[in-house]
Amino acid sequence: MSKAKLVILDCWVSPFCMRVKIALNEKGLEYEAQAEDLFGGKSELLLSSNPIYKKVPVFLHGGKPLCESIIIVNYIDETWSSPPLLPPCSYGRAQARFWADFIDKKVFDACGNIWRSKGEVPVEAKKEFIEILKQLEEALGDKDYFIGTTFGFVDIILIPLTSWFFAVEKIGGFTVEAECPKFSNWMKRCLQRESVAKVVPPPEKVYEFVLMFRKMQGID
Template sequence: MGEQNVKVLGNWGSPFSRRVEMALKLKGIPYDYQEEEPYGNKSPELLKSNPVYKKIPVLIHNGKPIAESQVILEYIDQVWDGYSILPTDPYQRSLARFWAKFIDDKAMPSLWNAMWAKEDEQEKTLKEAKENLEMLEKEIEGKKFFGGENIGFVDIVANFIGFWLGTIQQVLGKEILTKETYPHLSNWAEEYVNCDIIKQNVPPKERLFTLFKLRHEAGF
């Protein structure tokens, strides 16, 4: 088991940063936290710890930095015993990695684009977002979580869909993910946000709502 000298460089509103904290909490690993400005001045520690991408999150374990949220999740699962984040079966583990990559490479970007698209781009972006949600709807059907009966790697990676998306929908008055359109995915999201560990590691909804409201009013 790894020594517990752990620090997270993150941001309160970032789903990528919150993934790391969720994993550490699931493992029961204490850690120090340093708040970073995602678009403002980068701290010297962040620039030193992640000189390639210069962004959060970064996990620093015994002085050694690890960057990129999915890489960090795998590291946490390998270093510390206890709660299993990735499946132990090699085939199931490969499937989890596949769906996590799908979420980061396709589902999240398409949903973000669909929510904030300009009028002339709305039809195209919405079509792509819905196609990606349909794939996740089929994958989650018959399951409590993507990880089975317990929250796992894919569930943690999907935190934007489980929590952030609903807040953006409220701010913009748009509905993409609903019980009528994607019942299985909606049930998953409800189960997900009602888990104690997840409740403790998502941003305050009012604060997140204000953040996106200001973004919307500014025309971003």
């Protein structure tokens, strides 16, 4: 089964899809990314593979679908054990999953509170976003990556979300580098990895998408 065809139903700007592609790249696996038109009409394959949420990413392993990016990354790590993405000890794995859960619940919503703002961005929205990054910066400490010296699970869950930070900075009128320098250095370190660099789109391109999406939503 582990040698079966690997397909991801994908959208280039989705950080949740990026997570899956980075995990596959870290494992050195060949896969096919099938682009979904999320605005013009979702494919029958997407609708049948993810009938509950009808959204990307969907990971197909030998035709069997899996949904939700954290579940998919966990599955990839369990199915292809080398190199491991999670720490070797159960406590370390639990801690990594805690931070992945924190990231999932907090970061993208906090981004949205800024880029979805009409008119001037509320001070509270910026404060909340920066406070979340400071909590993550504290968890990172002086380590190169969240798990330690090795790029792993938490980094994979978080780094794709940062592709939207440039748009958030432009709309919010601040910079992550000025507010959270250690976090900013971690971002740069991760983006230099080949597995990440070939997946994460240029921040300016994401910004253009966000501006277009704001117009579609009647925000501008």
